[in-house]
Amino acid sequence: MNTTSWIICPTCSGKTRTKIRPDTTIKYFPLYCPKCKQENLVNVTRLKVTIIKEPDAMTQSQ
Numbered sequence: 001m002n003t004t005s006w007i008i009c010p011t012c013s014g015k016t017r018t019k020i021r022p023d024t025t026i027k028y029f030p031l032y033c034p035k036c037k038q039e040n041l042v043n044v045t046r047l048k049v050t051i052i053k054e055p056d057a058m059t060q061s062q
Contacts (some may be wrong), residue, residue: 009033010051
């Protein structure tokens with residue numbers, strides 16, 4: 001039987017509303033945390049969550 005676990009927020013370490021199994025692979029997933037009310041872009045592989053850091057948008061100069 002496969003066990004499931006909750007994804008833990010990488011910012012505040014709170015439990016999110018998303019469950020994953022050990023064989024789940026997620027890429028570029030917008031993970032929302034109801035506790036800290038932040039959204040992080042994450043990758044999940046074998047129950048390991050990694051945050052994707054994207055560079056800030058550059059302003060256009062005219």
